[in-house]
Amino acid sequence: MVEILRSLGNIARALDSISNIEFKPYELTKGQYLYLVRVCEQPGIISEELSTMLKVDRSTVARAIKKLESNGLVERRSSGTNKKNKHIFATERGLSIYPIIKAENDYSNQVALMGLSQAEKEQLARLLNQVEENVNGDWELVKKGGIRGYLKQDADHD
Structure with missing residues (x-):
């Protein structure tokens, strides 16, 4: 049997570790940049959509969004029609960090595909x-x- 999951896991962990170090000055740790990117790319997204998109449980999303919110990177707003679902938006500060995260992703992608x-x-x-x-x-x-x-x-x- 061809084994690919170890390689995929190693790649993912290496890039996540690099990102956690490089994004520390922006108070983004433990993969929080993934959440910020999705919120920037899809303003008004709800937690359930983030959960499905990132393949994590809702409690993990809730913790990450709470941390991003406390760092002033995102904010939650109630919907006019459904008070239960809070829509998540990047703040001005969060939006200003997005291009840096995008540049890091593009660079990592370029390095990964070299050759x-x-x-x-x-x-x-x-x-x-x-x-x-x-x-x-x-x-x-x-x-x-x-x-x-x-x-x-x-x-x-x-």
């Missing part, structure tokens, strides 16, 4: 999108209380 031809880059993007789509199915299943295939055999024997 690959344009055709290889496009193929890699297509393949990774397919891998992501495959994993998303399991994420949705488990999030809704389902049991993935490798566990069904154990459950049938109990």
Whole structure:
């Protein structure tokens, strides 16, 4: 079997570690920059959408947004029609940091793809999108209380 998840995990952890160090002056730690980027790109997003987009549970989103809010990077506003859902917006300070985060992402992407031809880059993007789509199915299943295939055999024997 071809093993890709370790490499993907190592890449993700390395880039996350770099970002946490580089974004420390902006009071962005522990992946909070991911939340800020999504809020900047989709003003008025709600926590549930962030949860689905970033593949994390709602309590993780709530903690991250609370921290960003306390650092003056985002604010939550009630909707006129639905008071329960708070829409999240970047503050002026948050918006001013967004181009720095975007530049870091573009640079990291450029470094990661060094030595690959344009055709290889496009193929890699297509393949990774397919891998992501495959994993998303399991994420949705488990999030809704389902049991993935490798566990069904154990459950049938109990």
